Amino acid sequence: MTLKAETIQAIRTAAHHHGGAKAAMLEALKLVQAAEGWVSDAHLAEAAATLGVTTAELDSLATFYSHIFRSPVGEMVILLCDGLSCYLNGADDVRDAVQQKLGIRFGETTPDGKFTLLNVCCIGGCDRAPAALLGPDRKLVGPLSADQLDQLIEDAR
């Protein structure tokens, strides 16, 4: 499984735009993730080779950032906020409901490969608490009730 030609090209462009391979490492990871959903070992190595950095150097960054996924994720990633404002507005109930609905816990992917559920820190949606980010565009949704999230999941299915 190799990276798409346009991903490789985009990584090269990023290296130019960011003023060097090193400064473009995170962008390269994001490009890989945008194209492939997550960053596999093979793709990481390919991106590193494209930039002329080592896999260790690229993985050092990849494993630092919480939004770079180094294991497979579902088609839709649900980033559920576990910050205080969301908690104060019932985020735990939403969490319990969605976990039950999908039959997975945080960090897991549904067996059909559709959904991955992750807990994340405050997503800057406190005025819409409890809030979540959905999908590759990190679309902010909220305030969520358990029912609403149900609906969103149904729609996504």
Place this chain on the structure above:
Amino acid sequence: MTATPLTGRARPDRSPHSFAEWQRLGGYDALRRALKELSPDDLVSLVEASGLRGRGGAGFLTGTKWKLMRKAAAAAGEGPRYLCVNGDEMEPGSFKDRLLLEALPHQLIEGAMLAAYAIGATEVILLVRDAYRAGAAALNRAIVEIESAGLLGSNILGSGFSLTMRVHGSAGRYIVGEETALISAIEGDRPVPRARPPYPAQSGLWGRPTIVNNVETLSCVPLIVQHGADWFRGLSRTEEGGTKLYGVSGRVNRPMLIEAPMGTTARELIERCGGIRDGRRLRAFQPGGGATAFLEQAELDVPMDFGHLKKAGSALGTGALIVLDETSCPVASIARHARFYARESCGLCTPCRDGLPWVSKLLDQLEAGQGTAATLELLQMHVDLASPSGRSFCDLMTGAMTPVRSGLERFADVFAAHLAGRCPVGRA
């Protein structure tokens, strides 16, 4: 002029203006004026006179910061200088920069350009957190627009001033917002804080003089240039200039972002949010985000600015007012924060990397009703050890201990009650 000069032009649906639309609203007038009429020193003095304080949390006088940079930069000789715009906004409870990024990208960009002009920066890098994809997209679009309008590049408007600008998208880590970590992040290093001194103004991005400013701070600058320092000061109810974006969340009826005069009180803000949820009683509030100390009923009328809140034992921080009502358990709340800070530690220094997970587990233990006297002792120990600045490498740990410290002080009874295995508060 409206009472909300900073956000008044934002559309209700938050869709950003095009360059043409924004120009019709007076956009880039300040830049044109400054490039024609003001020397960089004039601009620095103007911003200093306006009393604008950094909105990223520390509240340092922006003009003074720029002035110091101009001085420090002299020693660095010829070469590039940088302005980094801090759009990381990951402090729990903060959601103010989101609006400015999404709905008012041109205002921020103009502010950044003015700042760059003032400090002699040659490149602006706007760092935006990953959760704000819409904001980053709006900025990217706006940059392309002004590039084609000739407002970016070399010799802008024939002024001799040259500048480039780009967006650096982050990927989710709170520590990226710490200014030296942000510089590491842009360089492609692990976003770990760097030692100070040397200060970024002396040796920042790629070793060159650098200023890091918050999104809200910079968004204020065009207004100051447009309407003057006195006008800006006049917006405020206190000594500190301007309006402030207060983000009110938690147990209020309508959590929202409010632009109000600097020094507006928590009571007013809560009222504007429709009061406490379901008419309940206030238990406490954090006036400036997760890393600020709790205040209670008695402090509802403290003017919310840097000076007054500091005197009251807390801080304005990012102006993110988090409200706890009588049904909100302080122990559980602080435990949420602790989990956050423990998870967001960069892992460089021992107190934070190894201490915070312990604190977090101790609080979880209490919340679960499994604490003992030793749990409280250990929590207090962490507070005593790590609260003073300078114990950890950067202020993440210091900030993380603030709610724990003030929680132990203010809610000693609630903490004690948890030892009996029972939360005395009960959930809403």
Place this chain on the structure above:
Amino acid sequence: MTVKITIDGRTIEAKDGEDLLAVCLANGIDIPYFCWHGALGSAGACRQCAVRVYGGPDDTVGKIVMSCMTPVSDGLRVSVADQEASNFRARVIEWLMINHPHDCPVCEEAGSCHLQDMTIATGHHSRRYQFDKRTHRNQDLGPLLTHEMNRCIACYRCTRFYRDYAGGRDLDAFGSHGNVYFGRAEDGVLESPFAGNLAEVCPTGVFNDKGWSQHYARKWDMKATPSICPHCAVGCNLFVAERGGQVRRVQNRYHSALNGYFLCDRGRFGPLHVVSERRLTAPRRGNAALSDHDAINAAQQLIAAGAIGIGSPRASLEANAALRRLVGPERFFAGVSDVEARLTRRMAELLRARPSQIASLSEIERCDAVLVLGEQLTDSAPRMALALRQASRGAERELAAQKGVHQWLDQAVRVAGEGRRSPIMLATPLPDSTLDPVATLALRRDPLQVAALGHAVAAALAGRNEDRDASDIARTLRAAKRPLIIAGSGLGLADTVEAAAAIAVALGGDAKIALIAPEANSFGLALLSGDGIEAATAALRRGPARHVIVLENDLFERAPRASVEQLLGAADEVIAFDSLDNETTQRANLVLPVASFSEQAGSYVNYEGRAQRFFAAVPPSADVPASWRRLAALGAGPFTALDQLIDAIIAERPELAGLKGAAPEASCQCAHGHGTRTPRPLSGRTADDRAGRDPAATPPPDPDSALGFGMEGSRGRELPPALLTGYETHGLHSANAVTRFVEEINGPLRGGDPGARLFGPEGGAVSQALPPVAIEGEGLLLLPLPDVFSGTETSRASAVLAARAPAPRLLLHPDDAERLGLAAGDAVLINGEPCAARLTIEPSLARGMVALSAGTLAPRGPLRRVRVEAAR
């Protein structure tokens, strides 16, 4: 500028701006620390080194700061004893121990563990953390190092050394928050040839010496002896540790002018050749074993009948001198090619003429422009390559200093320096993995072109118009305040050395030079004069001597096969004294086993002309004595102790008088009489009493050093620097304790760094340059590749290192391969003989050459041409 500060009432003088932790450590005030390191500077990560400092004279409150991040200034008041500071330090340890597995009983590091020392020092002793520990999965990092990540305390020293200091790029920090991980992206061999230093850089047991781990002994059960690396001309200082008569591991022995805190992996793991299966243990005649008595008788008869002696650059100066005494100066020859023998003598002569120009490694680190002529430093003198990497940072350090950044704030210096590099200019046939990444100019040239370039640079310095490269290099060297030129015998060509000397002379002033000889004692051998083995063959043919004594030398390694065959063919009988079985001993008629470097005392003379003494790390055995003892018994002289032999050498060669100063004599008395190799924290007399024996009761004698093997005697700071057996002082048992043994941090050992420079300040005469030697053969120029892991005879005999060594390599430039109709992977004939390695095409090689792994595929020798063709 010197400032005065007070620490808990005591007044101390320090350099303005130095970091407070270093000042304290240098003054014997122990503050616990982890991330700080003398060579790596301050990082401020561990937060272990807290002290209280007071602002002005009126400040009674003060504040807690990290001493490693605090520059000292005049009048600074400090309290280390402060209650709050010391409590903070204890709690930092408690934090660090939260996830630590408390596995000291099964941890290699225990007993010499900085974490243990610091834990005890801070007084943290009871565990209050009750939750689950974070656990990591370990990696297989190859044959040299173990990996046990659960012991990690995240001081970031490993990556700061491996990446920042040594330039490795395959080790890194992963993850974040309480879950940081130090390792590789995936399992696999750590690529850097300096990786072994991680075992000492790591203050706990994450990285350890794998060979030692597999033949493990506790630090306090091992005896450590000062020694010298026998693996290249740099002469790094070592500790060799043994238990039960077996060498277990090698560690760095600090020397401020040379290796500092770090070794290369050849130096660290190569010495384990002394426990090789190839060790010779009994005399042999043909294939038949014979008794020592018979063997000596047989040797005596052959010598009486007339024998010439062939010395060795891997044998000690004393052993070579003993052989020379035995056979007489006219019958003593260097065990290398004539060309190499003359070249190393010439190098010694050039250095002796201007000893002030010789660059120590610490001086190399401070040079501000460097030209390397022909030497593949990472392979031939690896530790010097590491020093050059530090030199390349000079420009960045200078810019950072202009910006007011303290030099010890290493990370800030890297940033403030804006990536500036001091000029490091390489003209070499092959890429250099350590230096190419920092080189400002990397010219790939064949050996003849390298020499020509060198002469052109010298000419350009003399004002003549030369080609652009030469003029640029000359200009850069001329503009430097402290230029350095490095050359050596690596190309088998005198011309590069002559050019280097001419450049140094032309630069004059503070210009420095380093001339790399092929082996640890090449200069020692050169000082005893003697031509090489071609001359030896001629002498044999002339008669009357008909037999050959070969001293600790596989000749097939050091001279072209044809020369060696001629020598062996001309001899009636060959007597070999060696510790390792090799092709030469296989071909010898009579073989007498002798001690390896770790079983005897002796001296090597390094590239600086510094004589350095090593001592027996394991008790010498009567059956396998030092070769000089055998030679003495055979008639070299009535010597029963090394000092007697040294006296005799000096009597004969007064110019070697300095040799005596390399180390104190065996009669040297310390505070408690002799020194001892036994460490302080003894587990009691019985610890050494295995199976009812009590060797400690009658420690084996060692007439060749002032160090004993017994439990009694002086240790630690009571010993003179050349006799140090370790750095432990009360409470400090790890390599970090070296701070208690130096005059100042990174400065010389108290009493001066050991070793004696043989080239005195008076200088010497320089004779005519060596005339050019005709290049023999036809075809491509042959370059023997001295691989850092496998390039020497002894390093290949170390099983640990052999597991790390690459397969032998045969390299051609693509253009040459194409011309010869060869493709990658082809089998190849060299001068008609099949080559054991298949062809590798290497675009970064200079054209017109073939590179062959030294030792395994090609012997050293003069520059020559070989026919390369496809094997059909």
